[in-house]
Amino acid sequence: MTSRKPNKHQKTVLQDVYEENQRLLGREVSVSGKTAKPTVMILLMALTIGFFLGGPEEKTASSPVSSVEELLSPEEQVRASMNEITEEDPLIDASVLSQIYGLSVRTIMIDPGHGGHDPGAVGQAGLTEKTITLDLALRLERRLKAHGFNVILTRQKDISVSLKRRTELAQENQADLFVSIHVNSVPVDTLAMIETFYFSPRGDARVEAIAEMENSNSGYSVGEWQSNLETVGRTVKVEDSRRLASHIQSAMISKMRELNPNLVDWGTRPGPFVVLMNSNVPAVLAEVTALSMPEEEQHLMDIEYRKQLVRGLESGILSYISEQEGNPT
Numbered sequence: 001m002t003s004r005k006p007n008k009h010q011k012t013v014l015q016d017v018y019e020e021n022q023r024l025l026g027r028e029v030s031v032s033g034k035t036a037k038p039t040v041m042i043l044l045m046a047l048t049i050g051f052f053l054g055g056p057e058e059k060t061a062s063s064p065v066s067s068v069e070e071l072l073s074p075e076e077q078v079r080a081s082m083n084e085i086t087e088e089d090p091l092i093d094a095s096v097l098s099q100i101y102g103l104s105v106r107t108i109m110i111d112p113g114h115g116g117h118d119p120g121a122v123g124q125a126g127l128t129e130k131t132i133t134l135d136l137a138l139r140l141e142r143r144l145k146a147h148g149f150n151v152i153l154t155r156q157k158d159i160s161v162s163l164k165r166r167t168e169l170a171q172e173n174q175a176d177l178f179v180s181i182h183v184n185s186v187p188v189d190t191l192a193m194i195e196t197f198y199f200s201p202r203g204d205a206r207v208e209a210i211a212e213m214e215n216s217n218s219g220y221s222v223g224e225w226q227s228n229l230e231t232v233g234r235t236v237k238v239e240d241s242r243r244l245a246s247h248i249q250s251a252m253i254s255k256m257r258e259l260n261p262n263l264v265d266w267g268t269r270p271g272p273f274v275v276l277m278n279s280n281v282p283a284v285l286a287e288v289t290a291l292s293m294p295e296e297e298q299h300l301m302d303i304e305y306r307k308q309l310v311r312g313l314e315s316g317i318l319s320y321i322s323e324q325e326g327n328p329t
Helices: 008-024 038-053 074-087 095-100 129-145 163-172 205-217 222-235 238-256 294-300 303-326
Strands: 107-112 150-153 177-184 193-199 264-271 283-290
Touching (some): 074 129, 177 303, 193 238, 238 283
Parallel strands (some): 107 150, 107 177, 193 264
């Protein structure tokens, strides 16, 4: 093996460089070539040797990207943040649990709208409804589980699930409540609103137009659809659903106006939404904001904003359950 020990000539060169460095630093160099601070000498020697042997590459004038997020699209940023859901802020005071745990509501079905090949609404920056609804659903699942509820999602990742299958899942799992989460899209891109729907075979023209878009992936044949409409009045708990919608709408508006006072309250409305049609338990579809508004799309990229949306949904659900248990039918 060849020795890396410097020879006499190399030692002389290194010593000369060292002494020059000391002079540049304003320090005297003794005849022996040693200063009063040997530690500094060793450090400078190391730096000098590193220079000769090839030190680290000097940084360029242009600094690298300071955050990984700057390299990600809005859609990718939201998807990445789902990995941090278990590290969220503290939950609602556990005293709420003592009021509702062990009573009639055991299982809550959360339905993140759209998914897979169906993106739902798409914002100008490329953020999709399917990603926002899944993010909100996963956060809501965690918070409700902390209250002792059995919480089931109709999808836990970006996959396609027909509306028919979503209602079947609620029935198979004997859900006591069904909450479908959506993000609206409206022709006016300067408007952001919150509205919550419960089932009715008919609605006003605007609601029926929204329902038509949401019903596009129903999974029902025409015959099944007609048969379901004939029996829907005997199965859907319309009044309970209306009350659940009212609680969620009120809580959402209260929570979200803490962050965004410009959100418009469009209230609760009945409408022919397929995903709510076959439910024999209280079921609602919540349009938590409008992705068609560029400013609102930017808000939705903020984790804290999405957390607040979830707090609104959570608060509305708990409020409804508390009322039901206080006034059993």
